[in-house]
Amino acid sequence: MSMSHLSTVDGTDRLCVSEHTQCIPSRVLHLRQLPIDVSEQEVLALALPFGRVSKLITLKSKNQAFLEMTSEEAAVTMVNYYTSAPPTVRNQPVFIQFSNHRELKTDNLTNQRAISAAAVHPGTMAAGGEGRGLALGQSPVLRIIIENLFYPVTLEVLQQIFSKFGSVLKIITFTRNNQFQALLQFSDTVQAQHAKTSLDGQNIYNGCCTLRIDFSKLSTLNVKYNNDKSRDFTRADLPTGELDPTAAFGVALPPYGATAFPPTFHQHTGLSMAAVPGSLVSPPRVSLQVAPPAVHSVLLVSNLNPESISPHCLFILFGVYGDVQRVKILFNKKESALVQMSDATQAQLAMSHLNGQRLHGNVIRVMLSKHPVVQLPREEAGQDEQVLTRDFSGSALHRFKKPGSKNFNNIFPPSATLHLSNIPSSVSEEELKDLFSSSGFSVRAFKFFQKDRKMALMQLASVEEAIEALIALHDHQLDHNQHLRVSFSKSTI
Known part of the structure; x- marks a missing residue:
């Protein structure tokens, strides 16, 4: 379909307009600074969300293209939208303005017929004089994988990002192969294609949370519950019950680290606030602040075993996912406790990984508390109440107090395999197994790291046993100045 020139209404050959000239509204749009090997599919994906396209001419040698919309109103809407949110194609900013042309007349009628047909039937687009097929979208459902996940990506954040490209109907989030993934359904395939083209490879936050997007094999999503893991935006009547743990998709969030500074999300022209090393994205002109995670940093933990639980136990367990400040076991309801994390991000992380885990024979429940802080007991409180509340704000066992700590990169859901570190060279495999x-605890397998004998993997009989082993033996003294460090591993032996 590419052409070296276009024929104007009066028959003369000329380009549309210089970039410094202001054009009056027209159905014909001029696109500049396109990638040299841009495809018709990529150009059309920019326009189809705003209306039907009647003609397309690409000038690849000039990195330009001309689009003719079927109505001036659609063209005006498209220009107005991209003025405030400039688009990108393959991370390269694209400039769009009205053309001086009132219509496009191509020299190749076959091409013109092809693009006209594509505008009427955008789901199965054929473009190009050779009749080659361009699949605009196999499904209105996108499969989204988020890599380098160092900050929470909630269902609401996904909805906010993708709704820029169309009507988001349903979202399901889950974890597979230790990767946070989502299925997101648009109202049609055109919107899904536009979102995929614009967002694939972009970062949600500065330097992290990279979107990898493809079409799902599913044509529709079956959402049973409206909660923090799944949502059907077309049905407000769905219950908020938990997803069936035997369903095809798990719902636990994957590992990610907390960050010292809340990130900023930008509209789809380069989602990062500023260019990061190795990035081709320039800072966009208009930014959109993503709502931060819930402001609560206090968790309510319920269904605990009152015979086995203690503030120190909860401090060690929840400390895997953040720096615990205070713990309070409720005096009149000892199967429940309040755990205060250092910030809301860590609270969300701990809740995502620990809710529904089994501890001391009980399946515990973790949810956000309405309390902004955990109050310390008054001086006149009884001894029992004093014992049930502990302040850990100055503890030396906080894992994340050092900015940039490697611990941020090694946060995983509870598993039967434990990662052991800080092992003295004098301690043998048999000594660790005996410990x-x-x-x-039942040791099923053990392996030292080949390149670093200070670390090892140990597999226990179950996830519950691994949780209790971590609580019991994290910070256990192995020699006069070295203490064992225990965390969950994503690996198996």
Whole structure:
């Protein structure tokens, strides 16, 4: 379809307009600074969300293209939208303005017929004089994988980002192969294609949370519950019950680290606030602040085993996912406790990974508390109440107090395999196995790291046993100045 020139209404050959000239509204739009090997599909994906396209001419040698919309209103809407949110194609900003042309007359009628047909039937687009097929979208459902996940990406954040490209009907989030993924359904395939073209490879936050987008094999999503893991925006009547744990998709969030500074999300012309090393994205002119995660940093933990639980136990367990400040076991309801994390991000992280886990024989429930802080007991409180509340704000066992710590990169859901570190060279495999066995845990497998004998993997009989082993043996003294560090591993032996 590419052409070296276009024929104007009066028959003379000329380009549309210089970039410094202001054009009056027209159905014909001029696109500049396109990638040299841009495809017709990529150009059309910019326009089809705003209306039907009747003609397209690409000038690849000049990195330009001309689009003719079927109505001036559609063209005006498209220009107005992209003026405030400049588009990108393959991370390269594209400039769009009205053309001086009132219509396009092509020299190749076959091409003209092809693009006209595509505008009427955008779901199966054929473009190009050779009749080659361009699949605009196999499905209105996108499969989204978020890589380098160092900050929470909630269902609401996904809805906010993708709704810029059309009507988001349903979202399901889940974890597979230790990757946070989502299925997102648009109202039609055109919107899904436009979102995929614009967002694939972009970062939600500065330098992290990279979107990898493809079409799903599903044509529609079946959402049973409206909660923080799934949502059907067309049905407000759905219950908020938990997803069936035997369903095809898990719902636990994947590992990610907290960050010291809340990030900023930008509209789809380069989502990062500023260019990061190795990035081709320039800072956009208009930014959109993503709503931060919930402001609460206090968690309510319920269905605990009152015979086995203690503030220190909860401090160690929740400390895997953030720096615990205070813990309070409720005096009149000892199967419940309040855990205060250092910030809301860590609270969300701990809740995502620990809700529904089994501890001391009970399946615990973790949710955000309405309390902004955990109050310390008054001086006149009884001894029992004093014991049930602990302040850990100055603890040396906080894992994330050092900015940029490697611990941020090694946060994983509870698993039967534990990662052991800070092992002295004098401690043998048998000694470590005996340490866990003598504490009542069944060691199924053990392996030192080949390149670093200070670290090892140990597999126990179950996830519940691994949780209890971590609580019991994290910070266990191995020699006079070295203490064992225990965390969950994503690996298996």
